[in-house]
Amino acid sequence: MSQPAFGKMLQQLVDLGVIELQTKPLDDQIERRLKKFWEQAPCPECGDPSIQTWPSSNRVICRSCGFKPVCTYGTPFHEKHLTTGEVLLAFILYADTLLSISKIATLLDRAYKTVYYAIREVEAAVQRGFPVVWNQFQQEIDGPVQIDESSSVCSGYKGQDPPRDSRHRGGSSRSGRSRWRGRHGDQITLVAACRDVLRVVHGQLGISYETDLDPVIQEAEDLSQPLGEVWTDGLQAYRQMEYTHQIVVHDETYVSPDGVHINQVECLFSLIKPWLRKFRGLSKHGLEQAAHTFGIIRSLNLAGASLVSVIDCLAMGAFPSST
Ligand SMILES: [Zn+2]
Known part of the structure; x- marks a missing residue:
């Protein structure tokens, strides 16, 4: 069996009892919030x-x-072999750091599967509840929607092939895409929209050259109405003509004389790629869900939301009838 690249010394610290989690304050906060929803x-x-x-x-x-x-x-807090605070802590470490799920399990000193399923359940509830919580912020989101797609590998990347930076200038049908290669079927194509502090990320399994941008644009619109201008690159502009205003950018790092660019999306991709690489063992469904979670947590962080808003997303997702 191969040795893990990271985490052996972390395991020793846990075994020595150096890292003792104090989740009581979080347990209490979660209980108070859940009661509010029950009421x-x-x-x-x-x-x-x-x-x-x-x-x-x-x-x-x-x-x-x-x-x-x-x-x-x-x-998702119910009947877990974890305290409520540990459930939320596991999710936060998953969504908001580069720690892998197995390292999170090490840190919590819990079985991998226990932590994995808890995270997955919280994640699904957070995704259900996020739109309501986001709309309650009532913040002004305006400006253009930058949108782009990117091919990226995650779970399938086994370390054999370094990323091939295939920057072809001119001539090529796809310029400036760097692609990670992994096992067949493990690649994921990301489509992301950025508008002000809002980030929407969708993952689609496989490499797609005909990615549908509509679901992402639709979600960005739902979360920041009305939509306004859509900025995209040249390739997309030929396929997507139905939105108010489509502005063409020729290259990811290019800024047109009018100041049009999709640099925010490029920046988002540069953040999400190393984050997604920690999910080598996840199911394909898990990858798509993870990509979506990244957008949600990034939006909450950029909007200055607190931990409580994550609990709220989760409770909203669990009590869908409450408002
Ligand atoms: Zn009753």
């Missing part, structure tokens, strides 16, 4: 909107039918 949510058993909570108990009770679940019921 506004209908009872999952009878639909009655009369759930009562108490600061002294982690249970909530329906005054109508007597249903008395713990406040984590129905959320």
Whole structure:
């Protein structure tokens, strides 16, 4: 068995008991937030909107039918071999750092699968809840939407092939794309939109030269209406003519005399690529989901959102009927 490149000394520190996680403050914060959502949510058993909570108990009770679940019921925090704080900590380390899931499991001193499934569940809930939480920020998002696609490899990259920087000037149909090669089927094509502090990232498995930009533009519009100008590169402009205004850029680093460019998207790609490389073992479905998560967390960070907003996304995603 090959030795991991990183993490052996980290494991020793954990084994020595040097790293002891104190998640109590986070556990408490999560409980308070979840209770707030319960107070506004209908009872999952009878639909009655009369759930009562108490600061002294982690249970909530329906005054109508007597249903008395713990406040984590129905959320990704429920019945895990992790505390609520550990569940959220694992997700934050996953989404907001370059630590791999196996290193996160090491740090938490928990089984890989336990951590992996907890992260995946939180991630799905955060994605469901994000649009509502984002709209509640009520911040002004305007300016052009920069949009571009990029081919990139993640899970399939096994380290055999260094990235081939294939910058062909002129002549080539695709200029300036650097491509990582991995096992067949493991490549992912990213499409991203940047508008002010909003970042929308979609991943599509495989290498695509006919990527559909519409879903990303649509999501950017939903999260920052009205849409306004769309800036893209020359290749896309020939295929996408239906939006208000399409401005052509010839190269990723190019700025037109009018100041039109897609540098923000290029910058985003340069951040997401090393982040995605930590997911070598993930399922293909996981990769697409991960790409989307990156956009969400990046948007929240750029908007100056706090950790609480991540809990809110998660609770919103778990209590879809609450507002
Ligand atoms: Zn009830």
